[in-house]
Amino acid sequence: MSTRSIGLMGGTFDPIHHAHLIVAEEVRYALNLTEMVFIPAGEPPHKVGRITAPVQDRVAMVELAVASNPHFSVSRVEVDRPGPSYLVDTLRLLKKQWGKDTELFFVIGWDSLEDFPTWYKPTEILEQLTRLVVVHRPGYKEDEEYNQQLEARLPGLLQKMCPVAVPQLDISSTDLRQRIVENRPIKYQTPAEVEAYIQEHQLYRYHTES
Numbered sequence: 001m002s003t004r005s006i007g008l009m010g011g012t013f014d015p016i017h018h019a020h021l022i023v024a025e026e027v028r029y030a031l032n033l034t035e036m037v038f039i040p041a042g043e044p045p046h047k048v049g050r051i052t053a054p055v056q057d058r059v060a061m062v063e064l065a066v067a068s069n070p071h072f073s074v075s076r077v078e079v080d081r082p083g084p085s086y087l088v089d090t091l092r093l094l095k096k097q098w099g100k101d102t103e104l105f106f107v108i109g110w111d112s113l114e115d116f117p118t119w120y121k122p123t124e125i126l127e128q129l130t131r132l133v134v135v136h137r138p139g140y141k142e143d144e145e146y147n148q149q150l151e152a153r154l155p156g157l158l159q160k161m162c163p164v165a166v167p168q169l170d171i172s173s174t175d176l177r178q179r180i181v182e183n184r185p186i187k188y189q190t191p192a193e194v195e196a197y198i199q200e201h202q203l204y205r206y207h208t209e210s
């Protein structure tokens with residue numbers, strides 16, 4: 001049986017934006033992955049109380065955003081599972097579903113990598129379940145000192161990481177939400193279908209960041 005290599009793009013996607021999509025496509029190409037699966041988090045453990053759009057809207061926007069790419073799909077594995085969306089549980093489930101011959105590549109931005117040692121069972125994630133594909137993000141600099149700090153918090157992390165260079169886009173969901181509140185444009189920062197969905201469902205208009 002041939003090995004399948006699947007990329008996983010986890011996120012709160014509140015809302016999804018073009019940096020998510022560009023990163024996913026670049027990683028797919030760079031690592032020659034069979035496909036990229038977007039996994040919207042049901043209850044992201046590090047963002048409790050900070051989610052603004054209902055889960056069904058966040059999923060719908062991800063579905064709209066990936067529809068034009070035949071290599072992209074969306075998994076409901078985290079939104080259909082009650083409780084915090086721990087990556088370790090998601091990966092165990094996907095491994096079981098897809099079989100041992102499937103290799104997993106979980107994409108993580110530098111901002112999230114900083115928190116990775118505090119995630120639930122990070123050693124099991126690294127050693128048994130997935131490669132960690134690390135991508136740069138504007139505003140988060142990598143240097144030797146930073147790397148050594150990470151390594152001290154989770155020994156073996158640097159060796160297990162797989163860095164991929166991606167175009168640097170200073171786009172964030174936080175900024176998009178703020179722009180909507182202030183009536184500033186989000187055009188070209190997210191697919192037109194997502195922008196239309198946000199407008200139609202009046203998402204983010206009255207929210208304030210906590």
Ligand SMILES: Nc1ncnc2c1ncn2[C@@H]1O[C@H](COP(=O)(O)OP(=O)(O)OP(=O)(O)O)[C@@H](O)[C@H]1O
Pocket residue numbers: 010011012013014019020023107108109110111112135136137138169170171172173174175
């Ligand atoms: N502009 C970007 N460049 C590279 N990686 C990114 C970028 N935006 C998000 N990511 C990565 O995509 C994944 C999902 O991100 P998430 O859904 O939290 O979006 P976000 O823009 O960081 O949201 P928020 O501003 O609400 O924190 C994370 O691993 C994050 O690091």
Ligand SMILES: O=C(O)c1ccc[n+]([C@@H]2O[C@H](COP(=O)([O-])O)[C@@H](O)[C@H]2O)c1
Pocket residue numbers: 009010011012013039040041043044045046047085086087088112118119120
């Ligand atoms: O497993 C954990 O402990 C854990 C802690 C924080 C974040 N995550 C996952 O990391 C991904 C990106 O999260 P976020 O908060 O940057 O949107 C998303 O898939 C989350 O479910 C996972």
